[in-house]
Amino acid sequence: MTIHQWLPLLVIASSLIPGSIIFFLGEQQIKLRTALNLAGAVVKILLVAFMLWGVSINQDYQVRYGLVEGLDFALHADALSLLFVSLAAVLWLLTTIYAIGYLEDSPHRRRFFGFFSLCVTATTGLALASNLLTFLIFYEMLTLTTYPLVIHRGTPESLRAGRLYLLFALTGGAILLLAVVWLQTLVGPVEFSATGSLAQTDPALYGSLRLIFAMLIVGFGVKAALVPLHVWLPQAMVAPAPVSALLHAVAVVKAGAFGIVRIVYDVYGAEFCRQLGVMIPLALVAAVTILYGSLRAVYQEDLKRRLAFSTISQVSYIVLGTAIAGPLATTGGIVHLVHQGVMKITLFFAAGNLAETLGVKKVDQMRGSGRRMPVTMAAFTIAALGMIGIPPTAGFVSKWYLGIGAAQADQWWVIGVLVASSVLNAIYFLPLIYAAWFASPPDAWPDERPRGWFETSPALLFPPLITAVLTLLLGVLAGLPISALDWAKLIVLQEYAP
Amino acid sequence: MNQILLWTMLVVPLLLAAVVVTRADSPILARLIAWAAFPGVLLALVPPFQIEVPWLLLDSRLGVDAVGRVFLGVTAALWLAAGWYASAYLANDARRHVFQFFFLLTMAGNLGVTVAQDGASFLAFFTLMSLAAYGLIIHDHRAASTRAGRVYLMMTIGGEMLLFMGLVMAFHETGTLVFSDLSSKLALSPLRDVVLGLLLAGFGIKLGVMPLHGWLPMAHPAAPTPASAVLSGAMIKTGLLGCLRVLPLGMIALPTWSDICLVLGLLTCLLAALIGMTQRNPKAVLAYSSVSQMGLVTVCLGAALVKPQAWPVIGSALLVWVVHHGVAKAALFFGVGIAGTRMPSATARYLITAGLVLTALSLAGLPGTMGFAAKTALKYSTANLESWNEALAWLLPLTSVTTTLLVSRYLWLVWPGRHAGHGRLSPGMVIPWGGLSMTVVAGFFVMRWQTLVNPAWTTLAPSDLWIAVWPILIAVALAGTVILVARILPTNVTVMLAAFRIPEGDLVIPLIATIYRLRRRRYRVTAVQLPQRSRRLQQALEETVVPRLVQWLDRMTRSLENDLAAGLLLVLLAVAMLLISMT
Amino acid sequence: MTYPTLYAICGVVLFGIGFYGTVFCRHLIRKVMAVNLMGAGVFLVMIALAARTPSGAPDPIPHAMVLTGIVVAVSATALMLALIRRLHHQTGLTELPDQMEH
């Protein structure tokens, strides 16, 4: 095997191996565990950076391993997967640092960090998968490795949330499995290719292909939290903040959205999807999700629940971009994959800081928090403005491309949806920002635990700061050749290559 | 060099804002903040240029052009003045860091808007300015300020969305965001009217054209005086700048749009003045005066859309107007702060009173002031509009009357010495004010001397003088009559009349109240009824369906999983298999 | 009908009776006997069918099988009896209780 085959495996192994070792360490071997975690995360970033460089000079990183007939385990680093992998790698490092600070002195950290690494392993694998089967394998692995994280606290509520999560995720996975097998019996093993591979299918099979498409969307939609498959997501908020952060920004929700992108572009092909007439329904579902999520978020009193509904809404931007199709909308959808991740993780980090340092969990407890924790709330503010789509944040860039993409595809109503959602975002985010900065703080915080010199411990403080700066940079420097936008454009160039 | 100046102008306020956050409190920092807009003034003096900045946002273009230059100059100068004024005005404010932070951010946005040459960066700076200004508006945290801030924010976000939609569609129609291409291509696109509708509405909110003006009379009085000055003097002009950037001015006639602009402009001009006269807060009066003045600006735009060939004239008239209104309005706002202080001497009081009166009347077009040039320019530029000639001939002088009445009201409210002043009159406040007030007069002579503007606007021909002066005289007479009548009337009647007052923000107030009522009702629907329904379903499941299922399973298990049943099934299966095999 | 066939049918009938006993008898010793009866039926069939060569000489292989089968049956019976005895010893039961309580 050459380096070209090893590299994808190494990228996966860089989190798998630390994760596996952690299980066998003692609960009290904190230093070693931390070192392993951070080393794994850093190595992963380096490997991904190397891979990015390689792919940009047209190196082909792929590895294939036959499991059984028609079932190949195959990894391939294409532009789209690298986008996702890079996101996962960077945010994993930050989340790990954050989690180390967040879970200081809490029990079962070994279990937590073990599964945390495995969760990222699954995400990375899913990003690098080069056929539906490999994708499916990692998708299911993701479900399993997230469950222990969701129920980490072990309280009755978290157990209930875990059950609900499993109910949805596993059912979705089962439907997905059926669809994948069905597709395979119709057209043989399905590899991802830049322009989709089903366009040449016998027209007699179109009916089946439509049904399979619907099943695939349902399967991925569960994780992507498309309405009405979103029920589990707000419940899963009982998990510790780093988990929510990872869940919403990178791992679970994003995996679903990524799956939909793969299906539409790399399996069916955008053109063929339009021919089948499945794009408009998908776009409608996404639109309904966007509006519904935003609308529900307005009425949430619990901060994390509000953020959860916001995620439901925001992730569907990706789906919407995908479903509108056309190069510009696709760019918007794909770039939002990264942008939403960065912004949402900031929000969750900040929410976690509030809960951990001040005991603030409800929206109405946030009054004056900006004075007590200025850096955290500054990060929160930037990310929230990004969510609304205020220029020059990352959110604006995504929204802009979605908007002009919709115009390009003559789907004018989509612009209405975007605007309505932005307004709703403003309605549920701006009062928080106002309360944080301009309202006077209470006499005593619900559960204040001072940590160290800064407003909270450095491990909790810097991750949101970094992601907030990223949120700004991704927007301000969107035109740079190394920005997410540029990479998304490159991907789109491949998808729409003649 | 120019580029360095440009970047300095944009980055310095942002950097200073970052420093202010750390609550560093040094005299050097305070001085730096006061001077932060200075690079902008310098930049307004360099020849026009444009640079491409592909890495910034969506392939940005920044630069100074003939139009932007004027806006930049006024804006930077006003911010500079406001910066000086603020350092004195807020010297004893414990929360001045907060003010300075938002002040700098707003400044960065406002200066940026004037040099943005493409839609995305324009929108970015525009938003930065608009959102940061929120912090200025609610600075003192009074209930009225908070409410004003809320309305401001709602309308700003609304405007933001309109602009977003408009720009998205404009980009789709024209394939570019660079303004110079955009407006010309937009003129020919089939969706022109929709795009223009969205963009004009978006900019109209900032400009304060009725009926989109609601935030303005609420926000301007709420903000601290230096902030009000830039809000009224500089920031609302960005709405005009936006219109100039996207409208295909001088290219084609758009009769529908011109009608809309003219009607709305005139309405705004007259109505705002009338409402403004009922105000008791001098800053509110000034705010309505701004709305009213922006109505005139809208009339100009309408005129340009009727007669494209007249655009060069109208355009320069507008620029003169921008400069004049910016300077005069800022001076008047500063004046509110100055007039309220304890005068050190009678001489000072006279001087200040004279300055205030001069500036106020300049706004009404008093000959010899910059306002005269502006007014004349306006009159010339709107002449010869086929269908509107008759109406304008009457309406424009009428606006002069209303404006004069409005500024009279202002002067009545702030007249130095009428109330016991409080606070010391500090040079930091007087110098910026004095500078601006002098500019109001001096500007006229500068304009005369410069060939920048049409020489006709600055000739002091008797006929022009008379046309400018008679509305003012009528208004002064009217004002005098009102004062006299008020003296004569019994006290209870004046009190009763004085009680009649339109709240700041007029139309918005009932609207907001309705929205809040609706929201409360909606909240009840979603928050209470939905869980109830699902709880009922859950109850039904737990109490009937599940127990029945369990019962049935128990019965099945009992009858299936025992030796007897198994023995029988064994035979049954064997026979079945045999039969199946044989068929 | 030849004798072997008759024996074979006999064996099948015995098998059936044994089966009936195993299923329907509740007393454990009866069940043991019934199972043995089933076994005997099968052995009878085997022995009867050994006479299938035209010459009439018996085929030795079924006989060997039956011998093996008897050994198996004996050991199974022994195990059954041992378990039943132990059960009786512990609980006094002579019948298997109902299934539901596992």
Next chain:
Amino acid sequence: MDAEWAMTGLIMVPLAAAIVVYVTATRFVAAWGVAVAMLQTGLTFSLTRSILQSGPVQVPLGGWEAPLGIPLYADGISALMLIMTTLVGVTSTCYAAAYFSSLQRDPRRSSSQPSIQTFWPLWLILWSALNALFLSADVFNLYVTLELITISAVALIGLAGKAQALVAAIRYLFAALMGSLFYLLGVALLYSTYGTVSWHLLAETVQPDVLTWCAASLMIIGLLLKTALFPLHFWLPAAHANAPAPVSGLLSGLVLKASFFVILRLWFYVFHPVMPASAGWMLSVLGSAAILWGSIQAIRQQRVKLMIAYSTVAQVGYLFLVFGLACEPMGMLAWRGAAYLAFAHASAKAAAFMVAGSLMYMVGSDHLDRWEGIGRREPKLIFTLALAGVSLMGLPPSAGFIAKWLLLNAAIGHGRWEVAAVIVLGGLLAAVYVFRIIGVSLSSAVPMPEVAPVPRMMRWAPLVLAMAVIVGGIVTTEPIRLLEIGAPPIAAREVAP
């Protein structure tokens, strides 16, 4: 080593050891068990290698050829079954050694627990019989080995000594004997018709006539009873749940597979040409019913071991889907899937039972209520259970996933949507009971429970087995290639109506 020696050794080594252990009543009995386990590993390895290299092996014992002699035969599927037996056997041996020695040391428990001296000879005989069965080349020999398995297995259940276990053992014994006698009657009919018991020779001469059908029906239905296919599973839950900790895994993992293996042999190697597709379909229908019934019952149980036992009922159902799906063009997929599932289920289920046994040892009960919070005390065991659960649910990466993938492919390839749905639904239902246990055990609603210490081996043995299941989902090429060797001719057949 010679394949012939390996085959003989696989049968004779445990048998001889059983005799030695029994006769000498040595104190180092566990050491004997471990020694046998090591030998078995080597023998299995060498036999598998030889099969992979040179195809199926036939050995006439003592030089006597069929029909008079007792030949041994090993092809790919028998090798896979032997690997399965060895894997589960070795880990169970280690587990049992630790379990019994700690019982001996614990004075509070020894009175109520079976004697260590009885377990080892019985287990070694069972092992020998299992190996013999997988290597048998004639149908009568299959009967003898089946009986040996039954008797030793029943005796192993009886070791638990409690009344519940005795009742279960007796019920199991009656059912198994009845099944064996049905089978034997079938053998008699076959021999009378074709004059041979070698399944190779039978396969060549088998004819579609009434006697053959009678024989086939009797044999297969008898074996169904022994395999506990729904609705003939009544004896299984109690028997498997009440057996001693190391025995449950053996019963569920290996003993059931023995009778299933016989059905597989008979159906695909002997009766396949003469049985109509609809007969196979009938078995598949029963299998589907078993999946649903077993899963639902598992969900309803309050005792963990019963839950796992009912899960076996469901998993057995999966195995029987192959009979309806084994037709062209996807038949080979189904066949491979079923064989692989047998392997996957054996390892996963044995691991699950071992975990249950360990935790029951610690807590003193397998009632789910008593397990609340146990996962916080014993994360490794719960992790092991989860790994085994992954395979039971058919989720990747696990051997169970590969098997279900193959079956699902075959089902959808044949347009059998109802079967596909059942396969998927069964996986979901499995998730319900697996995660029910895991959820309860990770609960923090109660203070961390106090538990008795457990030997380290009782933690590691199931983990190794569970890891093997995962590895089986990754390293699949070799086992699948093994299954090609001597694969049955699944000729072009019509899809069942």
